[in-house]
Amino acid sequence: MSKVLMKGNEAIGEAAIRSGCLNYFAYPITPQSEVAEYLARRMPEVGGVFLQGESEVAVSYMIFGAAAAGARVFTTSSSPGISLMSEGISYMAGAQCPAVFVNIMRGGPGLGGILPSQADYFQATKSLGHGDFRLLVMAPASVQEAVEMMMDAFPLAEKYRNPVMILGDGLIGQMMEPVEFPDSKKTEPLNNDAWATSGLDTRKSDTRNLVKSLFLDPEALNNNNLLLKSKYEQMKREEVRFEAYNTDSAYNVLIVSYGTMSRVCRTAIDSMKADGIEVGMIRPQTLFPFPEDQIRAAADVTHCSVVASIEMSMGQMIEDIERSVQGKKPVKWFGKCGGDVPTPEEVVA
């Protein structure tokens, strides 16, 4: 298949269609409104569903209703919008419904700004809504990777019956890069007759299905939370993704960075290498589950004297890195969170 030049936001929308998801509900917000604009034209062409909801809160329940009825469905938003969707996402996690949520992050807190940011790391990986739950979070560093992660996200959501988040930033959404949509990543939804409210007749079943997150009995609620926990433990065993860069060198510094920020770091590493300074990098592609073992192993070599968390946030991912390194090496932070992406020169300094 040939490559086409596409804006990240449009490529994300097209990737969903190519993966077999034809249902999209959304509310406009900068810097990801192009996804909705693209799909408003594209979904009718492929016989899919496009609906602009009245708010992000409502959209999250449109997603919930559609997913509970057994449909493959997704939405896209940006930071303040994801905060509003967090209510529905919590209900979906509790009721075990699969769907894909894309967060093209902008700066915060509050209205913050409309420029790229990675300030929602905590929200995405620790506490996207009330209650005890996690999302599987993938962080693309290019438009091509955003496409591939989108296409992988639907089968993963269905495998775990849990929402999956693609955590990009404004730059991933706005920049144009050549992309291709691998046919091999098109998938069929898993059979959901055991749980989806698809109508008794369509299942030829005598057992009705009930999608709910309410468990008034303490033992039943505890059991539901144990079941959810077992899924998150399985994610930790089976879904960790990362990329290592220049880690076959005798690096003195190990950078951990993800998304757009990791591309700047890569340029900085190349320029330092030209000056005879070796720096290695681990780029988490999944932020939950976090590549803890891989970071610890990369930090725990004798030539590595310090680990650096480089992020477009004020020291969020650093907590996961410290947890991974377990005090074996000092961990430093560098970052900016106003909307302008740190330059390679700033990283080098």
Add this chain to the structure above:
Amino acid sequence: MGKTFARPESMSLAVTHYCPGCTHGIIHRLVAEVIDELGICGRTVGIAPVGCAVLAYNYFTFDFQEAAHGRAPAMATGIKRVRPDLTVFTYQGDGDLASIGMGEIIHAANRGEKFTTIFVNNAVYGMTGGQMAPTTMPGQRTTTSPFGRNVDDVGMPIKVAELLAALQTPAYIVRQAVLKPKYIVKAKKAIKRAFQYQLDRKCFSLVEIISTCPTNWGVNPVEAITWAEEKMLPYYKLGEYKTPEDV
């Protein structure tokens, strides 16, 4: 002699958790009877609200989803958009629909979403313990309006049927009651028409049902019915506010 009265097949054997004198049981039964009569049990999905009817799914035999407070119309939208062949209804109380969920119901109605809403108005929050609702009557005492609803402070009660009927798109908007048999007969007719319109005309329909809450009103069930007839019905007038013929 044949059986002349039986439990609808769409109703489960479960004993309801509702208080003595509560009218939810009547409304549940009317919905179940209509679904049986239309023969749509196997392709119906109900959506339970937050409030007293949060456990409504225990009393029906078809597929059910449970919404967050006020969000049932958005969930119904999601289901119906991806599965237009299903018959979908939301079952919501006044705190759920007319307060926290006002945005969702107005926009779903205005888009003409092809589902049915059963809106139970008993002028009070039930499950949380009798707090003031947007539909609480002027002067009515609740746990959060202990001196009676002061309309100078919090405004007049919201008339949901009239409000939604003011929109151009929604097709069938009606208010009935379940206070006495004469009202119940009309309420059932309205519920049946609402579902029938969803099936035939592919339009949005809402049935508001004036109901009672003896527990939180602090009266016995008979007094509750009298109070609803005397205080609520003059303000919440029964009847069809909009039919597909008007649209």
